[in-house]
Amino acid sequence: MSLTSDDFEEFVSSDPDDDETVPFGQALSELGLDVEVDSVEAVRDVRERF
Numbered sequence: 001m002s003l004t005s006d007d008f009e010e011f012v013s014s015d016p017d018d019d020e021t022v023p024f025g026q027a028l029s030e031l032g033l034d035v036e037v038d039s040v041e042a043v044r045d046v047r048e049r050f
Helices: 007-010 024-031 039-049
Strands: none
Touching: none
């Protein structure tokens, strides 16, 4: 069995709900989350749970 570009046609077609005027990097940054974690405190919490 081999894959051809026809096999992926439904996945690469444009989505009418997408706003293609927004640059890709900006769209990705809107999805990103800023998470501040005190890693030492997080490790202590995990150790306490065990």
